[in-house]
Amino acid sequence: MKSNKHKAPHTTDTEFGGAIGAACLIVLLPLTVLFLLSVCVSVEGAVLRWPPPLPPHSDLYDPRAVFIITVWISTHILLYMLPVGKVSEGLVLRDGSRLKYPINGFHALCVTTVLVCVCVCVGVPLALLYELMVPLALCAMGVAFLLSLYLYARSFWAPAHALALGGNTGHAVYDFFMGRELNPRIGSFDLKYFCELRPGLIGWVVLNAVMLLKEVELTGSPSVSMLLVNAFQLLYVTDALWNEEAVLSTMDIVHDGFGFMLAFGDLVWVPFTYGLQAAFLVSHPHTLTPFSALAIILLNGIGYYVFRKSNSQKNQFRRDPTHASVRHLETIATATGKRLLVSGWWGFVRHPNYLGDVLMALAWSLPCGFSHILPYFYVLYFSVLLVHREARDERQCRAKYGAAWEAYCSRVPYRIIPYIY
Numbered sequence: 463m464k465s466n467k468h469k470a471p472h473t474t475d476t477e478f479g480g481a482i483g484a485a486c487l488i489v490l491l492p493l494t495v496l497f498l499l500s501v502c503v504s505v506e507g508a509v510l511r512w513p514p515p516l517p518p519h520s521d522l523y524d525p526r527a528v529f530i531i532t533v534w535i536s537t538h539i540l541l542y543m544l545p546v547g548k549v550s551e552g553l554v555l556r557d558g559s560r561l562k563y564p565i566n567g568f569h570a571l572c573v574t575t576v577l578v579c580v581c582v583c584v585g586v587p588l589a590l591l592y593e594l595m596v597p598l599a600l601c602a603m604g605v606a607f608l609l610s611l612y613l614y615a616r617s618f619w620a621p622a623h624a625l626a627l628g629g630n631t632g633h634a635v636y637d638f639f640m641g642r643e644l645n646p647r648i649g650s651f652d653l654k655y656f657c658e659l660r661p662g663l664i665g666w667v668v669l670n671a672v673m674l675l676k677e678v679e680l681t682g683s684p685s686v687s688m689l690l691v692n693a694f695q696l697l698y699v700t701d702a703l704w705n706e707e708a709v710l711s712t713m714d715i716v717h718d719g720f721g722f723m724l725a726f727g728d729l730v731w732v733p734f735t736y737g738l739q740a741a742f743l744v745s746h747p748h749t750l751t752p753f754s755a756l757a758i759i760l761l762n763g764i765g766y767y768v769f770r771k772s773n774s775q776k777n778q779f780r781r782d783p784t785h786a787s788v789r790h791l792e793t794i795a796t797a798t799g800k801r802l803l804v805s806g807w808w809g810f811v812r813h814p815n816y817l818g819d820v821l822m823a824l825a826w827s828l829p830c831g832f833s834h835i836l837p838y839f840y841v842l843y844f845s846v847l848l849v850h851r852e853a854r855d856e857r858q859c860r861a862k863y864g865a866a867w868e869a870y871c872s873r874v875p876y877r878i879i880p881y882i883y
């Protein structure tokens with residue numbers, strides 16, 4: 463083992479309640495997924511019922527789930543490695559180098575869509591996956607745990623400059639959770655980038671389609687609520703993969719190490735909790751009036767518009783501040799040489815992209831009605847995640863930009879919601 467002891471970044475600030483918080487999350491996150499899935503398919507759908515309707519032991523493991531997860535991940539590894547689409551460079555790393563990333567996630571989504579359609583046409587019983595949700599989630603958890611152990615172990619062989627600034631306290635549990643290595647790669651295969659956008663994100667919309675097929679099997683036709691949830695979330699995932707290059711400048715890729723938090727988040731949390739609304743609608747049908755359907759479509763449209771426009775404006779500005787679409791915007795200089803936007807979307811609130819995202823999250827829950835809290839899990843969790851993320855980003859920007867950041871905050875006082883927060 464190489465000794466990086468003297469050069470490796472040593473983290474002293476911790477998040478998520480430090481080692482104890484991380485240990486609790488490592489146990490609680492998988493239990494939460496199992497709990498949510500079990501409540502979701504139960505007839506009551508009541509989160510407060512005690513004891514919760516947990517599945518019997520015999521329903522936890524199914525060899526078919528192991529087979530499906532293996533085929534799924536292998537297919538996406540193959541699609542990632544296909545020499546299709548362009549290759550883009552990430553941001554400059556601490557050692558001055560830039561990594562190369564394949565931009566072919568949208569192709570992977572298209573191929574997956576074709577494969578799903580073929581399966582439906584030739585009569586593969588995809589709706590069966592509804593009954594396999596718990597074993598599938600458990601199997602994905604196994605993959606996330608094994609991957610995290612591998613990532614933690616291999617990080618001790620990584621050079622000091624390849625370690626993340628945030629996951630190196632020396633405390634094993636905390637570092638395992640946060641991730642020690644920034645961009646772990648096997649050859650040119652980037653494990654974090656692959657997991658962030660492929661198996662989990664695409665898996666989420668495929669599971670949504672499974673819920674739709676299950677509803678059709680049970681009732682003969684899809685409900686408007688189910689169609690809306692599927693369409694909204696498909697739009698979100700398609701957008702992420704269409705704008706795949708933009709993910710290269712997100713906090714997860716640029717700042718966070720790859721450890722249990724992201725491995726579990728990408729491979730389990732996203733596919734098995736982000737689509738709970740569709741799973742809920744299978745066992746709790748809800749009929750929307752045309753007026754409420756239109757109002758929900760409008761809300762999702764506004765959310766998407768704010769999310770996309772603000773993200774694109776910042777990405778364009780960071781790529782080329784002289785571009786015609788951004789050069790008229792007012793900015794302030796920072797000591798780093800980078801400028802901060804203080805007009806346009808980023809002069810409205812400090813995180814307009816979060817505002818748009820949370821409006822969409824609400825629009826994804828409303829098609830399920832107001833009889834249960836469960837379909838609102840995503841919007842509640844997501845609000846907490848964004849408030850926490852905003853605070854992390856604020857800390858990093860204050861450290862990076864100092865007085866210029868203070869000036870930005872006094873020019874744009876609200877963080878996410880104008881006049882409220």
Ligand SMILES: NC(=O)C1=CN([C@@H]2O[C@H](COP(=O)(O)OP(=O)(O)OC[C@H]3O[C@@H](n4cnc5c(N)ncnc54)[C@H](OP(=O)(O)O)[C@@H]3O)[C@@H](O)[C@H]2O)C=CC1
Nearest residue numbers: 712713773776780801802803804808815816819851855859
């Ligand atoms: N669905 C989900 O589960 C999740 C979705 N998301 C979404 O991902 C997207 C990306 O979010 P995230 O990575 O958190 O962060 P952002 O895209 O909001 O990026 C924050 C960075 O933008 C730059 N920045 C901030 N203010 C300005 C300004 N005024 N002018 C120019 N640059 C500025 C700073 O970086 P620098 O100056 O170094 O360029 C800052 O660190 C969001 O739309 C979010 O909603 C995020 C998390 C989870």
Ligand SMILES: CC(C)CCC[C@@H](C)[C@H]1CC=C2C3=C(CC[C@@]21C)[C@@]1(C)CC[C@H](O)C(C)(C)[C@@H]1CC3
Nearest residue numbers: 491658659701702709712714723726727728731732
């Ligand atoms: C389980 C933990 C408590 C939390 C894990 C958080 C992760 C699930 C999220 C952290 C940042 C994410 C992003 C997206 C998905 C969720 C995670 C991985 C994202 C890929 C969704 C689609 C968007 O368009 C995006 C901007 C590309 C997102 C990037 C951040």
